[in-house]
Amino acid sequence: MSSELLVQALLNGFGLAMVYVLVALGLTLIFSILEIINFAHGEFYMLGGYVTYYVYALSGLNYFATLVLAILTVGVAGVVAERLIFHDLRGKALNAFIVSLGLLWVMQAGAQLAFGVLDKPVPSAFSGVVRVLGLVMSVERLVVTLSAIVLIVALYLFLRLSRPGRAMRAVAQDPDAAALQGVNIDAVSALGFGVGCALAGGAGGLLAPLFAVSPAMGALPVVKAFIIIIVGGMGSLPGAVLGGLLLGGVEGLGALFMGSAAVNILGFLMVIVVLLVRPRGLVGGA
Amino acid sequence: MERRAAAPVAGVGLIALAAATLPLITRDSYYLDVATTILMNLTLTMSFRLQVSTGQINMAHISFMGIGAYASALLVTRVGLSFWATLWLGALVAALLAVPIGSVALRVSGPYYFLITFAFSEVVRLFFNNFFEGLFGGPSGLVGIPKPGRLLGLVFDGKPALYGLMAVLCLIVVVALVRLDYSRFGLTAGAIRQADLVAETLGVNVFRYKLTAFVLGSFVAGLAGVFFAHFRQVLHSSDFGLEPMVLLVVFTVIGGTGSVWGPVIGTIVMTLASELLRELHHYEILVFGAVLILTMLFAPEGLVALSGAARRRLRRLRGRAPAQAGAGLAP
Numbered sequence: 001m002s003s004e005l006l007v008q009a010l011l012n013g014f015g016l017a018m019v020y021v022l023v024a025l026g027l028t029l030i031f032s033i034l035e036i037i038n039f040a041h042g043e044f045y046m047l048g049g050y051v052t053y054y055v056y057a058l059s060g061l062n063y064f065a066t067l068v069l070a071i072l073t074v075g076v077a078g079v080v081a082e083r084l085i086f087h088d089l090r091g092k093a094l095n096a097f098i099v100s101l102g103l104l105w106v107m108q109a110g111a112q113l114a115f116g117v118l119d120k121p122v123p124s125a126f127s128g129v130v131r132v133l134g135l136v137m138s139v140e141r142l143v144v145t146l147s148a149i150v151l152i153v154a155l156y157l158f159l160r161l162s163r164p165g166r167a168m169r170a171v172a173q174d175p176d177a178a179a180l181q182g183v184n185i186d187a188v189s190a191l192g193f194g195v196g197c198a199l200a201g202g203a204g205g206l207l208a209p210l211f212a213v214s215p216a217m218g219a220l221p222v223v224k225a226f227i228i229i230i231v232g233g234m235g236s237l238p239g240a241v242l243g244g245l246l247l248g249g250v251e252g253l254g255a256l257f258m259g260s261a262a263v264n265i266l267g268f269l270m271v272i273v274v275l276l277v278r279p280r281g282l283v284g285g286a
Numbered sequence: 287m288e289r290r291a292a293a294p295v296a297g298v299g300l301i302a303l304a305a306a307t308l309p310l311i312t313r314d315s316y317y318l319d320v321a322t323t324i325l326m327n328l329t330l331t332m333s334f335r336l337q338v339s340t341g342q343i344n345m346a347h348i349s350f351m352g353i354g355a356y357a358s359a360l361l362v363t364r365v366g367l368s369f370w371a372t373l374w375l376g377a378l379v380a381a382l383l384a385v386p387i388g389s390v391a392l393r394v395s396g397p398y399y400f401l402i403t404f405a406f407s408e409v410v411r412l413f414f415n416n417f418f419e420g421l422f423g424g425p426s427g428l429v430g431i432p433k434p435g436r437l438l439g440l441v442f443d444g445k446p447a448l449y450g451l452m453a454v455l456c457l458i459v460v461v462a463l464v465r466l467d468y469s470r471f472g473l474t475a476g477a478i479r480q481a482d483l484v485a486e487t488l489g490v491n492v493f494r495y496k497l498t499a500f501v502l503g504s505f506v507a508g509l510a511g512v513f514f515a516h517f518r519q520v521l522h523s524s525d526f527g528l529e530p531m532v533l534l535v536v537f538t539v540i541g542g543t544g545s546v547w548g549p550v551i552g553t554i555v556m557t558l559a560s561e562l563l564r565e566l567h568h569y570e571i572l573v574f575g576a577v578l579i580l581t582m583l584f585a586p587e588g589l590v591a592l593s594g595a596a597r598r599r600l601r602r603l604r605g606r607a608p609a610q611a612g613a614g615l616a617p
Contacts, residue, residue: 092586099579106571109570226401227405
């Protein structure tokens with residue numbers, strides 16, 4: 001097997017993995033702030049996909065403007081969800097599990113009723129391929145991957161430099177201490193949930209032209225996001241990026257040897273191995 | 287103390303009475319089917335709650351049902367054993383596999399345990415679906431599983447007979463699990479759930495208790511799986527996937543995990559609710575989801591704790607008890 005083939009397989013894996021990292025970052029941000037796992041996260045991803053379908057594919061707005069709109073719309077939906085149903089569930093893992101499951105069903109059934117059950121195709125915004133050193137990548141996938149990286153960097157800067165971003169990290173570290181320092185926990189939780197959902201919405205907008213938009217489209221990315229955050233360590237942002245790269249690499253290479261259905265088992269085996277060696281994930285703290 | 291001893295006997299008696307009267311009221315195969323499913327789900331949710339009682343949300347519980355089902359189906363069709371032997375052998379296989387899997391998974395806790403067991407369940411499901419197709423039937427499923435054979439002159443081919451068999455199995459499981467919950471084991475499990483560190487410092491081998499609950503629970507799940515295999519006569523890997531597992535969690539948590547009766551209430555209420563909601567067609571899932579959200583927001587300790595919560599609320603309205611009386615954990 002030539003080394004070019006291996007590098008090409010890795011590249012294929014990494015490209016999509018960066019978008020799944022976006023979904024995972026939202027999930028892990030919400031977990032670190034509210035200490036709950038949001039199983040309806042994939043449905044916010046789906047919402048981003050539908051915004052893209054209606055605004056970009058049907059109304060013809062610019063692709064990137066649509067992306068921003070998808071991020072904002074889904075972010076607002078996230079804030080509303082937090083205010084209405086999640087704000088009392090901080091740290092109540094089992095109850096939050098059931099509630100987010102209920103939300104998942106409500107959103108999926110709602111999407112079926114509102115948008116129909118059929119797949120909606122979204123046309124590609126870019127055509128052509130790029131060739132570098134014998135490697136091939138479509139312009140579309142390149143743009144999607146780069147946009148995902150831009151959003152990851154933007155999130156990093158937001159959490160490092162901005163006041164609300166730093167408040168989120170403070171709440172994630174110690175909610176009581178943060179409250180004592182004058183951080184408004186309620187506002188930060190709502191905003192954090194909104195930002196987390198907005199990231200999923202952005203990912204949904206990015207992948208809408210690659211895969212068709214449908215009410216059940218959130219299931220696959222959310223499973224990948226779970227694998228990514230367990231491998232990387234729950235609540236850790238660098239861990240999510242590392243976990244995404246690992247998953248992308250393993251699945252990209254695995255696709256050379258086995259069918260696409262069987263490749264899915266690799267991610268779960270990776271989860272088991274990582275949790276055995278490092279129970280808190282690769283970058284997880286104490 | 288007397289009330290503690292009377293409650294389990296009364297509860298088990300009530301379930302036995304209800305199970306015994308149903309076939310006298312109706313022979314309609316639809317109702318018997320729903321009732322059989324309720325009893326099967328009951329064995330699953332009660333054994334799931336056994337593990338929740340030590341604080342672990344085991345998302346691979348349904349996989350042990352699957353392991354029992356596939357094991358029994360293969361032992362009957364390939365080896366030629368009788369159902370009455372594989373009923374216990376299949377459950378035993380599930381329990382034996384639960385020892386290594388549980389030992390590995392129980393090294394982590396909290397959300398990590400939740401997720402590692404989910405990973406295990408997906409590995410098991412994908413294994414049944416994509417590997418050894420000649421043996422497990424692959425994506426098209428394992429077909430041609432015979433119904434249970436004769437036992438003591440009884441024939442098990444119709445719905446009423448299979449319902450009766452499931453009812454007997456379920457009652458054995460209910461009696462065993464209720465006895466366990468009211469025993470020293472149940473008390474220790476509760477202590478581990480509420481404060482595992484304290485239990486550990488008081489000399490409880492927390493890991494061994496958790497593993498025992500895991501293996502026992504898996505044995506019961508395997509038992510339900512064997513029945514499932516010979517009741518449905520067809521097995522698909524998706525029967526033991528995320529969706530049915532999630533329903534188990536929903537039944538258990540909606541009923542309430544603080545009491546051994548929670549899963550009983552939850553399973554019966556939710557199975558009946560989903561059968562009734564079927565009339566709503568497209569809106570079924572929408573309403574079901576909304577019911578989940580509202581129940582958890584307004585009855586966070588589950589339906590079984592509702593009567594206690596209502597009583598406290600009534601007392602508060604009359605001004606007899608301080609407002610924080612409702613803050614404690616369910617017993």
